Amino acid sequence: MINPVLGREIRERMRTGRAFVVLGVFLSLLILTVYLVYQGTGSTGEIQVDLARQTRLGRDLYEWVLFVMLALVLFFVPGLTAGAIAGERERQTLLPLQVTLLRPSSILVGKVLAAMSFLVLLLVASLPVMMVAYLLGGIRVLDGLKGLGIVLLVAALLTVMVASLSSLAKRVQTATLMAYGFTALLILIGPLLYFTMRVADGSKGNDLENPPAVLLVINPIAIVADATAGSGSARQSDGGNVLRWSREQLVEAKSYNGESWFAWFPDDDSGAQFRVINGRREGFPAWALGTIALSLLAAVLSYFAVRRLRTPAEVER
Amino acid sequence: MSATDLTSAAEGHGTGSSVGTTDLIDVEATDFMPDDSVAGAAADLPAADVAVRAQQLTKRYGNLLAVNQLDLVVPRGSVFGLIGPNGAGKSTTFAMMASLLRPTSGRIIVMGADPSKKPRTVRRRMGYMPDNLGVYDNLRVDEYIEFFAASYGIHRSEWTALVDGLLELVDLSVKRSAMVNSLSRGMKQRLSLARALVHDPELLILDEPASGLDPRARVELRELLKTLNGMGKTIVISSHILAELEEMCTDIAIMEAGKLLAAGPPREILERLGGARTVKVRFATGISETFTVADDAEQAALLRRLLVDEGRDVVEFVEHSGGLEQLFMTITEGVVQ
CATH class of the missing domain: 3.40.50.300 (P-loop containing nucleotide triphosphate hydrolases)
Incomplete structure (x- = not known):
């Protein structure tokens, strides 16, 4: 039997006009991105004969659409998921739910899957927009699917984290603030720490003690950037956006750390498996490392969320 | 079911x-x-x-x-x-x-x-x-x-x-x-x-x-x-x-x-804790009197006394109990945690 919470959430979500507004805004912004990038290259709209230039345009389009898609996901997930548990609590429907035979984990899973199913709808609907780049020849179909997959993975992890955080709040407004604060922290804390430490190191005149590169890895943008670093024709891009900049920072950070993600123990065995060997992307890739770190964080948060949903409880929540 | x-x-x-x-x-x-x-x-x-x-x-x-x-x-x-x-x-x-x-x-x-x-x-x-x-x-x-x-x-x-x-x-x-x-x-x-x-x-x-x-x-x-x-x-x-x-x-x-x-x-509690109840009696002469009784036994004794001992014509014999509300007000003190 389908998770009852999932079924009800989908039914309620799709019954309101809000879902279609979000879908419309999501697709409109992606289409606008394609239009702006296309215009930005000075295209006349005629068929390009310079294949190299057309390929670069395709790659730029892919990079920008991917980045805007990620940015929209990072913006919409907190808004769509923050009320998951707090909303039940605020409209006083949580107690009747808690005295049913549903387990706390089922309630949380239902909420997460419901939010995820809507995100899947958003991302699948945006696939044709992304594939404009394929038509121009900048990417392969696999690249497009890979980009979509990694954005979906980041979205899933963020959904679990935000839904779990929602169990801590009594009001949707509080939960929404917490969700956006947490997402902002997730995006900014690593780079802020890394660059602050680098400036501090630099001011001491000490070039050897660089901050650990792993600080840059536990970051949704870095994960997507590294996973879509590209191969084949996808390498031929010089159009810059945040994803490209992020990739450059990852490479630079590792080079400062003896090609290791961890500066603290660059010579031991555990450090070695996280290195780039002979300049090739071997060992443990940044996106996998970041995904594991976010997965652990999501697991910890969901553990506390389930605990908080468990009844009988010591205090009324 | x-x-x-x-x-x-x-x-x-x-x-x-x-x-x-x-x-x-x-x-x-x-x-x-x-x-x-x-x-x-x-x-x-x-x-x-x-x-x-x-x-x-x-x-x-x-x-x-x-x-x-x-x-x-x-x-x-x-x-x-x-x-x-x-x-x-x-x-x-x-x-x-x-x-x-x-x-x-x-x-x-x-x-x-x-x-x-x-x-x-x-x-x-x-x-x-x-x-x-x-x-x-x-x-x-x-x-x-x-x-x-x-x-x-x-x-x-x-x-x-x-x-x-x-x-x-x-x-x-x-x-x-x-x-x-x-x-x-x-x-x-x-x-x-x-x-x-x-x-x-x-x-x-x-x-x-x-x-x-x-x-x-x-x-x-x-x-x-x-x-x-x-x-x-x-x-x-x-x-x-x-x-x-x-x-x-x-x-x-x-x-x-x-x-x-x-x-x-409720009846048991009322009898146990409700204290005295009042009985309103109306006689054939049109006069009404109110009596206070402690329980059912006293109430029955009152009726017997009026009808048998005193031979009065009783046309209405109504118990007035304050009920739960009176009991509630009597035994609670309005203390709120």
């Missing part, structure tokens, strides 16, 4: 079903008996005849003692009213019965199981309606019930009959396809009751179900609860409308500041 049972009960043909399922009773349920000084004669009932039994039940939130060593026995098949001012600890007691809150100390056994240790066992046999009316506004009435049927693990093939039966029972059949947000408060209250009944529980815990209802909706709810009690369900209810509870309840308990002040059948 099948959908057919529900329908026949709604049509007024429901008969009181048996309530003794002793095979499901935990051994732990039988190994304690509460103090019967306030819990009333029900304290001596065997475990099979008891729906809820609390012993020294205590709930503390930091410095606040919400429920203080409560001894309580709810007989099976009864309509049990829990009465007390705001802050008396009624909702906290209900939350502990409903396996939502863990007691700080003491024990509670609900339908033969300890809600702290076996919450799912209790939830299978208990329906709970909290004091706050929370419903999903963007669902249809039938979808709302189906959602809770699914949440109780009821198979999809049974949903249609179940929804039909429940909606007929709570008189919402005509609203089957209406959106929940279009219902009046009274209808939402009845829908919530249908939700609490979805898994056919033997025990219903209703926290202030008549709160905010207009007089007509209150009467309808009262009739519905009588029907449910006639189907053999034990009903534990709290309300501020004492006159209604007096009429409906077979047993009551009065709480204040987390403590139990009295428990038992």
